[in-house]
Amino acid sequence: xxxxxxxxxxxxxxxxxxxxxxxxxxxxxxxxxxxxxxxxxxxxxxxxxxxxxxxxxxxxxxxxxxxxxxxxxxxxxxxxxxxxxxxxxxxxxxxxxxxxxxxxxxxxxxxxxxxxxxxxxxxxxxxxxxxxxxxxxxxxxxxxxxxxxxxxxxxxxxxxxxxxxxxxxxxxxxxxxxxxxxxxxxxxxxxxxxxxxxxxxxxxxxxxxxxxxxxxxxxxxxxxxxxxxxx
Amino acid sequence: xxxxxxxxxxxxxxxxxxxxxxxxxxxxxxxxxxxxxxxxxxxxxxxxxxxxxxxxxxxxxxxxxxxxxxxxxxxxxxxxxxxxxxxxxxxxxxxxxxxxxxxxxxxxxxxxxxxxxxxxxxxxxxxxxxxxxxxxxxxxxxxxxxxxxxxxxxxxxxxxxxxxxxxxxxxxxxxxxxxxxxxxxxxxxxxxxxxxxxxxxxxxxxxxxxxxxxxxxxxxxxxxxxxxxxx
DNA sequence: AACGAATGGATTGTCGACATTCCACAGTCG
DNA sequence: CGACTGTGGAATGTCGACAATCCATTCGTT
Numbered sequence: 090x091x092x093x094x095x096x097x098x099x100x101x102x103x104x105x106x107x108x109x110x111x112x113x114x115x116x117x118x119x120x121x122x123x124x125x126x127x128x129x130x131x132x133x134x135x136x137x138x139x140x141x142x143x144x145x146x147x148x149x150x151x152x153x154x155x156x157x158x159x160x161x162x163x164x165x166x167x168x169x170x171x172x173x174x175x176x177x178x179x180x181x182x183x184x185x186x187x188x189x190x191x192x193x194x195x196x197x198x199x200x201x202x203x204x205x206x207x208x209x210x211x212x213x214x215x216x217x218x219x220x221x222x223x224x225x226x227x228x229x230x231x232x233x234x235x236x237x238x239x240x241x242x243x244x245x246x247x248x249x250x251x252x253x254x255x256x257x258x259x260x261x262x263x264x265x266x267x268x269x270x271x272x273x274x275x276x277x278x279x280x281x282x283x284x285x286x287x288x289x290x291x292x293x294x295x296x297x298x299x300x301x302x303x304x305x306x307x308x309x310x311x312x313x314x315x316x317x318x319x320x
Numbered sequence: 321x322x323x324x325x326x327x328x329x330x331x332x333x334x335x336x337x338x339x340x341x342x343x344x345x346x347x348x349x350x351x352x353x354x355x356x357x358x359x360x361x362x363x364x365x366x367x368x369x370x371x372x373x374x375x376x377x378x379x380x381x382x383x384x385x386x387x388x389x390x391x392x393x394x395x396x397x398x399x400x401x402x403x404x405x406x407x408x409x410x411x412x413x414x415x416x417x418x419x420x421x422x423x424x425x426x427x428x429x430x431x432x433x434x435x436x437x438x439x440x441x442x443x444x445x446x447x448x449x450x451x452x453x454x455x456x457x458x459x460x461x462x463x464x465x466x467x468x469x470x471x472x473x474x475x476x477x478x479x480x481x482x483x484x485x486x487x488x489x490x491x492x493x494x495x496x497x498x499x500x501x502x503x504x505x506x507x508x509x510x511x512x513x514x515x516x517x518x519x520x521x522x523x524x525x526x527x528x529x530x531x532x533x534x535x536x537x538x539x540x541x542x543x544x545x546x547x548x549x550x551x
Numbered sequence: 552a553a554c555g556a557a558t559g560g561a562t563t564g565t566c567g568a569c570a571t572t573c574c575a576c577a578g579t580c581g
Numbered sequence: 582c583g584a585c586t587g588t589g590g591a592a593t594g595t596c597g598a599c600a601a602t603c604c605a606t607t608c609g610t611t
Binding site: 110112150153154157158160161169181182185186188189192193196247248249250253 | 341343381384385388389391392400412413416417419420423424427478479480481484
Binding site: 171 | 563564565566567571572573574
């Protein structure tokens, strides 16, 4: 923490982001992850190190490490000496993902109500979702929805829960990208959230938990069979 | 799947284990993990790739990948260009670990009681624990305890939960190894489990959940401050 | 004496080449 | 014709060397 006193009094340009050295493996991992989460790389697609290395103009080492990162994310699986591929998504896995997410969010609700944290920040996300729904902007609604649940987990003030939730949410991202989205009821999705915040604000544990459970569970029921990709 | 019919009718020697090729990175990761979980490598210890490579007589590549595996296990953390070290264990992290474990096991109990799975297998583990307690064998008791909880999670029939629980339990292993074990009440630990199974067998959801919650929570209360290792 | 630049050592990051393994397809012997 | 054996390609697994980066320490400069 070098004190500002010792530095020349140069006015700091406010909006120049710090130039940071991003290792190649991270760049590669980010790009591959984005491709998987957007649905561009479908489950079952083989990932060949040499091909990716040539394509991205780097050596195999960072590719290998990037793929291992994605493996930790649960997005890629390796079969020794045979190949790596985007992890197939079975109906069972989709169901398990959502059921675990429900448990995480219920845990967050419990912890929030046991603490004295304010839940006002959640209302802002509700407004964003409402605006996105009014504009019929599906992508914005999804983003706002994630922001809402992210904020909910953050309020629980539990680093391990946050890390686990983030990891799980990667797959939810992927699932939502692959699902043939029925953009029918944007308003309904947006409308589901404010009652949750109301229950939290009213410190009504049972109602908050019931609402959160129902909320995550209904998402699960949206046709999981449509994205199965096995073999 | 070559059928046995097509092979020469040689009597298969029954007790020759299949020779399997274990990649170096896995061997390295297993050894390092064992060292960490046994407390030999204490939190905060630096892991230098070149030193480990020379010591284990392999190149840096498998060492790097092994360390990344341990990073996925949550046992090691990396600071770019600076070093890797065994992740320090803070009191907060210990607390969070146990609270998440409680949530996992409660989820398992819920699922078991929603299914029609038999919980008889759990009684066998209870017997093993009882025997270990009678013999004042602390290590055996810990192993049997893990086997019990592992079996409990297995009964929930939820692959993602199982994977998450296993990953979490790695850290519990580490915590227990570092804790100055008070071997006072082996019998009490062993005696805590049968009531849980009884409640499960009786399909008493509330009692089972209450017992499991209390069980994991009491473990948390055993002096977490003794193993803090920060900086 | 205090500040900032430069140097050196240690560690990770990346690279290209070689070794190992597996699978599939052919080939050969009965 | 059928089953075992051999061979080749393709992929991962491993290696040693070099580059990039960070940190602490030293060295000049004012």
